[in-house]
Amino acid sequence: MPRSERIVENLNAALHKVFAEDERAYLIGEDLADPYGGAFKVGRGLSTKYPERVLSTPLSENGLLGVANGLALTGNTVIAEIMFGDFAFLAFDQIVNFAAKSVSMYGSRQPLRLVVRCPVGGHRGYGPTHSQAVQKHFLGVPDLALYELTPFHDSADVFAEMAERREPCLHFEDKTLYGRRRWVDGTDELFEFGFAGPRREYGTAVPRVGATDVDCVIVSTGGTAPLALEAARRLFLEAEIVCRLVVPSRLYPFDPGPVESMLAGARRIVVVEEGVAGGTWGADVADEIYRRLWPSLRDRVRLVHSRASVIPSAAHLERDVLVQAEDIEKAVREAPER
Amino acid sequence: MSDTQTSPAAGGAAAPRTAPESPPGTALTDDDLELLLLIRHFELSLLGLFSEGKLNGTTHTCLGQEHVPVALAPLLDERDHVFSNHRGHGHYLARFRDPEGLLAEIMGREGAVCQGVGGSQHILRGRYLSTGVQGESLPVAVGVGLHLKEHEPGRAAVVHIGDGTWGEGSVYEALNMAQLWQVPVVVVVEHNGIAQSTPAEMQMAGSIEGRAAGFGVAYRSADAWDVDTLRATAGPAVEEVRATGRPLVLELSVPRIGPHSKGDDTRSEAELAAARARDWHARYEQLFPERFARAEDRMREQVARVVRDVDARPLSEWRDPCLAPSA
Numbered sequence: 001m002p003r004s005e006r007i008v009e010n011l012n013a014a015l016h017k018v019f020a021e022d023e024r025a026y027l028i029g030e031d032l033a034d035p036y037g038g039a040f041k042v043g044r045g046l047s048t049k050y051p052e053r054v055l056s057t058p059l060s061e062n063g064l065l066g067v068a069n070g071l072a073l074t075g076n077t078v079i080a081e082i083m084f085g086d087f088a089f090l091a092f093d094q095i096v097n098f099a100a101k102s103v104s105m106y107g108s109r110q111p112l113r114l115v116v117r118c119p120v121g122g123h124r125g126y127g128p129t130h131s132q133a134v135q136k137h138f139l140g141v142p143d144l145a146l147y148e149l150t151p152f153h154d155s156a157d158v159f160a161e162m163a164e165r166r167e168p169c170l171h172f173e174d175k176t177l178y179g180r181r182r183w184v185d186g187t188d189e190l191f192e193f194g195f196a197g198p199r200r201e202y203g204t205a206v207p208r209v210g211a212t213d214v215d216c217v218i219v220s221t222g223g224t225a226p227l228a229l230e231a232a233r234r235l236f237l238e239a240e241i242v243c244r245l246v247v248p249s250r251l252y253p254f255d256p257g258p259v260e261s262m263l264a265g266a267r268r269i270v271v272v273e274e275g276v277a278g279g280t281w282g283a284d285v286a287d288e289i290y291r292r293l294w295p296s297l298r299d300r301v302r303l304v305h306s307r308a309s310v311i312p313s314a315a316h317l318e319r320d321v322l323v324q325a326e327d328i329e330k331a332v333r334e335a336p337e338r
Numbered sequence: 339m340s341d342t343q344t345s346p347a348a349g350g351a352a353a354p355r356t357a358p359e360s361p362p363g364t365a366l367t368d369d370d371l372e373l374l375l376l377i378r379h380f381e382l383s384l385l386g387l388f389s390e391g392k393l394n395g396t397t398h399t400c401l402g403q404e405h406v407p408v409a410l411a412p413l414l415d416e417r418d419h420v421f422s423n424h425r426g427h428g429h430y431l432a433r434f435r436d437p438e439g440l441l442a443e444i445m446g447r448e449g450a451v452c453q454g455v456g457g458s459q460h461i462l463r464g465r466y467l468s469t470g471v472q473g474e475s476l477p478v479a480v481g482v483g484l485h486l487k488e489h490e491p492g493r494a495a496v497v498h499i500g501d502g503t504w505g506e507g508s509v510y511e512a513l514n515m516a517q518l519w520q521v522p523v524v525v526v527v528e529h530n531g532i533a534q535s536t537p538a539e540m541q542m543a544g545s546i547e548g549r550a551a552g553f554g555v556a557y558r559s560a561d562a563w564d565v566d567t568l569r570a571t572a573g574p575a576v577e578e579v580r581a582t583g584r585p586l587v588l589e590l591s592v593p594r595i596g597p598h599s600k601g602d603d604t605r606s607e608a609e610l611a612a613a614r615a616r617d618w619h620a621r622y623e624q625l626f627p628e629r630f631a632r633a634e635d636r637m638r639e640q641v642a643r644v645v646r647d648v649d650a651r652p653l654s655e656w657r658d659p660c661l662a663p664s665a
Contacts, residue, residue, distance in 0.1 A: 052488075058518070063477040063511025070481020070495075073467075093508075097471050098478065106462035107453030108658045 004185070007151065008178040011042050014155035015079065018163075019050050022077050028055040028068050029081030029117075039083045040119055040178055061087050065094035068114055073102070077113040077163055084126070085118035085134045085172065096141050099168040103143035111166035115159065121174040121223045121274050122306075122322050127313035133223065133274040133306070135172050136281050139252055146252040149173040150222035151183045152195065152203025153249045161199065161249075172251075174223025174274070190233060196246070197258030204262075205229060206244040207236045216243045216332050217263055219285060220272040221251065224323055228272050231328035243332060254285055256292065264293050270302045270331045274323050277308040302331045362564040363625045368633065370408055370565050371622065373435070375637035377404040377428045378619065380437050381596065383645050384427075384444065388600050392649065397444060397458040400428040401596030403528050405618050407432035409568035410496070410526070413576045419482050419495040421475035422468035424459045425528075429498055433466055437644045447651040454654035473499065473506030476525065480512050483521035487583050494579050496524045502533025504549065505541060513553045516585035523585040524576055530594035535604045550587040561591035563618045593617055 005013075019025045027046055029038065033056040037044030047054035057064040061082060068080040082088045088095065095116060102110050122131035138146055147158060147169055162169040183193050187208060196202040203225070206214065216235075220228040225247045232243035244266070246259050256263060263269055269289060271282040286301035309321045381399035388397070400407075403425070411432040414420065422429040430440055439451040443461065446454035451463055459470035469475055479495040486493040503509060504527075516523050527546055531538045550557040556578065560571040568590065575588050593613035597603040603610070614620070623630045 055484075055519075058511070058514055060477075060511035060515065062508050063480075063515060066474070066477020066508060066512065067481035067484065067515060070478040070483070071485055072481075073478065074482050074485035074489075076485065093471060093474060094477070098469065098474055101460075102462070102469075104658075105452075105456055105460050107450070107455040107656065110462060 004182045006178070007149065007180050007182055008040065008042060010182055011149065011155045011173070011178075012044055014159045015043060015046060016049075017156050018077065018079065018159055019046060019053070022163075024076040026053050026055065026068070026071050026076055026078045027081065028057060028064055028071075028078065030057055030059060030064070030083050032056040032081065038081055040173075040175065042117070042173075042178075043081060061090035062094055065091040065116065066098070068116075069094055069098050069102070069112070072099070072112040072114040072168075078115070079159075080114065080116045082116060082118045084130045085120035086129050086132050088116065088118050088134055088170070089137070091116075095138070095168065095170070096144065100141050100144040103167045109166075112168055113163050113166055114168040115162050115171050116168065117171045117173060119175050119178075120172045121176060122311045122318055123176050125313055125315055125318060128310040131311035131318070133172075133174075133276075135221070135251060135273070136275045136279055138170055139281055139284060143167045144252075145169045145250060147171045147250050148222040148248075149177055150203055150247045150249060151177060151180060151225055152193070152247055153200070154182075157200070158249055172222070174221075176226070177223060180226065190236065191229070196262070201249055201255070202259050203247040203249070204244060204259075205232070207232075207242055213242060214244045214262070214266050215241045216268040216270060217246055217259075217266040218243050218270045218272060218328065218332070219246045219248070219259075220328075221274065221281070222247060223274050224272045224328075227323065227325040228328050230325040231332065234325070234329055235332055239333070241332060251281055252284075254288055256285075256288055260292060263289060264296050268299050268302070268332065269297075270304060270328065272304040272323065272328055274306055276306045276321075280305050302334070304328050304331045360566075362562065362567050363621060365566045366564065366622065368629075371630070371633045372637055373408045373411065373432060374404050374565070374618065374622075375634055376435075376437065376641065377408070377431050379638050379641040380427060380431060380441070380644075383441075383641050385596070385600070387445070387645070393444060394446065395457060396599040397427075398425040398599050399596045400425050402593040402613060402617050403530060404428050405563065405565050405568055406498075406526065406528055406590055406592060409565045410572055410576075413569065413573055414494075414496060416464060417490065417493050419465040419467070419479065419486070419493075421479050421495065421497040422461070422466065423472070423475070423498055423500070423503070424468075424470050425500070426459065426461065426468040426498070429468070430461055430463075430466065434463065437641060438648060441644055441648045442651065442654065445648055446654050447648050448654055449648070449651060450654040453656045453658075455656055472503045473508040476503075476509055476512035476523075477515070479523050480516045480519075480521050483516065483523045483585075484519065487520075487522055491583065492580050494522045494524055494576060496526060496576075498526045498528060500533065501527065501529040501531065501538050501542060501546070502536070504546060505533070510549075510553075513550070513555055513585070513587075517553045517555050520582075520584050522579050522583045524579050525585065525587045526572075527587060527589040529589055529591050531591075532594055532598075532605070534598045535602065546587065546589050556584060556586040557589070558586065559589040559591070563616055563621055565618075
């Protein structure tokens with residue numbers, strides 16, 4: 001695979017593109033001003049180029065989301081940054097009760113172009129309030145779409161799609177992806193990378209020599225995609241188990257349509273996410289798969305998620321709680337073959 | 339009867355205090371009087387409809403507080419944004435004079451301004467928006483104010499809140515940003531002394547003036563039962579916000595003479611009597627009995643007609659539901 005840009009650079013370029021093409025675009029959040037450019041540097045350069053449209057706010061998640069809502073209500077395109085996704089809970093009222101509900105609770109469609117960016121996930125030792133994969137807590141809210149950064153998708157396309165929805169979107173960004181390089185082109189020594197769906201909704205990867213006879217489909221969220229790929233690589237090399245990796249750009253509403261035939265043809269299906277056990281995205285996906293594919297399924301859908309626990313700070317304890325590549329590998333191996 | 343003041347913490351030049359030339363109450367126009375009585379009879383009718391079992395859910399009337407939106411109405415135009423709250427019927431009627439659309443909304447009948455989806459507390463029409471969560475619209479108004487400052491200087495975002503709302507953290511996040519960024523927001527506080535069932539002195543430390551001062555936000559207040567005195571305070575306040583583009587808190591002391599929602603008033607008879615003694619209705623009736631009686635008859639009949647008309651309409655239809663997650 002040719003050397004590609006880092007994901008944080010791709011994301012930063014996507015924001016610059018939004019600003020260049022849309023003179024009503026705003027970025028709002030804490031510590032956004034250059035030279036800092038946000039805690040993870042995703043907004044770097046924007047405050048210098050567009051000082052009047054980058055609002056570096058006080059520590060006020062609920063308040064800044066309210067300001068974002070007011071700007072969106074008056075026709076602007078607003079990207080709000082929550083410094084750590086965990087803090088989105090502080091803004092829950094503005095996201096769920098105001099932004100999402102305003103779209104339809106006034107009887108006719110009220111467009112809102114709002115994207116809330118949430119860096120999520122662990123593996124960094126930030127501890128219980130700075131490491132959670134908070135996706136599941138926003139699942140199933142009418143008129144609130146959930147997207148997740150993946151190594152496959154070009155963020156510029158994803159941001160254009162979110163703006164087109166004209167309803168609030170949450171964009172979850174696994175922190176471990178920022179420094180990684182994108183999976184941009186065709187093949188590596190083992191896998192073939194591509195997309196499924198008319199809008200390239202799903203990124204897919206499958207061993208080049210095994211694409212016609214897939215043992216297992218692993219559906220995985222953006223942050224866990226590299227772990228799933230690692231597991232798939234090991235399973236192929238060590239056990240000749242062919243796994244097809246499927247990574248959606250949009251988590252909710254979840255539409256398996258574009259990958260339904262892949263799912264239907266697999267002997268096993270494993271759904272992976274980093275969120276902790278209980279009320280998970282994976283359970284919702286499994287239910288949707290049962291609803292569509294029950295007659296042809298050969299095994300129950302296996303779920304892989306983190307343990308039902310807070311995320312500890314110490315590296316060894318954190319590792320024990322969070323999903324690892326070995327957990328995915330184990331889930332694939334455990335599934336009986338019928 | 340009027341007591342208007344400007345906070346020394348206001349910062350910037352204080353607008354002149356313009357007292358009404360005639361004694362309180364006597365300069366009231368027919369239009370103001372009819373609007374006051376339209377709101378009063380609309381609210382009384384809602385309580386009546388509830389007791390007849392004709393309304394779903396709940397509703398919060400502004401009985402005793404009608405003079406606030408009536409005083410503000412001519413000071414605002416359709417290009418100003420108004421954010422209302424759970425107690426918003428008076429704000430809506432003063433802006434749109436549309437009792438049919440509002441009642442249809444509350445009753446879920448054809449012609450409902452939001453198809454019956456929003457009900458009493460959630461209305462969006464043009465630049466008017468109400469929502470049912472206390473404090474929620476304050477930061478939204480700051481965002482709208484930022485937009486106005488950039489694209490329509492001279493326009494303001496007006497937010498109605500109550501004394502109880504000052505318990506919410508979003509109020510302070512919003513005041514901080516509004517003053518930091520100099521955003522044209524008028525926070526109209528309808529201080530009725532009781533937050534649902536909890537008296538102000540049991541739920542608020544310090545004062546609203548002190549809290550505004552803490553953020554360096556300009557502050558004005560009035561305790562007046564009549565429209566002209568209120569308007570004389572609110573007019574310069576709104577003009578100051580338009581001219582400077584800065585936020586301002588306008589605290590108005592008003593009585594709540596009705597229940598919080600339907601029949602949930604826990605106040606003693608003495609407390610209720612004290613609230614009623616501050617009501618504009620009896621004062622105006624006393625000041626010009628014949629003119630008042632004529633206007634009252636007209637508005638009572640008009641609202642009764644609206645109730646009969648709306649009650650006879652078919653149920654509202656939600657033609658554009660939010661369902662269907664799109665692919």
